[in-house]
Amino acid sequence: MTEIKGWHVFAGFASAFGIIIAVNLTLAFNAVKTFPGLEVRNSYVASQAFDADRAAQLALGWEVSATVEDNVLRLVILEDGAPIAPVIEQATFGRATSVAQDQTPEFSFDGTALVAQVDAPDGNWNLRLRLRAWGADGTLFQQRIIVGTGS
Template identity: 70%
Template sequence: MIHKVKGWHVFLGFAATFGVIIAVNLTLAYQAVATFPGLEVRNSYVASQSFDADRAAQIALGWDVRAEVTHDTLRLFIREEGQPVAPTIQEATFGRATSVAADQTPDFVFDGTAYVAAVEAGPGNWNLRLKMRAPDGTLFQQRVIVAHVPS
């Protein structure tokens, strides 16, 4: 038996195809907005007014900062001219780059070489967002990409 393709068949095909495309786009847009960690600063114009001075002060400290995680232990190394430095950590957030769902606040302890904290870190990209104060009062803020050290 031969079926004729009528106008309403074509319309239903187009409607179904574009319906699926629109539904997928709306789902992806919702997920992108729902998982976005948020703003870095409340007012970017105000933050930009002191950016150059803040950056110069931070660079003048001469700190080399890096972090690594091994077996759910986060180690934060802060060096000045090759020597360990122990500034006051005001804020530290360990989490994913694209979502705040797994964010953790590490409880750092300085062991003489590095700050050490227990964290729950699975595979993938992790960041450590830091705000620290130097002994002279200079604010140091940085987002550090955390290296995974093989077990």
């Protein structure tokens, strides 16, 4: 039987800590690489108008929902129970944790909903909307809708 010497102990410790450090660096790199980014540039400035913007958006009285079936995204916006088609400034359909599969749907109004073709494998998806109300005030409406697909 061989005797354990100092360099054996050092090699064991160095190997163990080397593995731990390599795993931590890999996880940190992948976390930063897949981070989708910031919601707003300056959260303090955005917070100053939050209450007023929220009140104006709620005053519209819109009921908004979205579903995906057979890769068709249906966005239903109801105002006083009737379907409407507001101005779409921005619409992004993608995963919550990554921008790799983000899509910009091309909506068309079919009389009851805004409809667009998307590539949506099973899972959880987000539809991030930025809409503008018709009319003189042009109230901004922003919302993120969670859309599940598959079973």
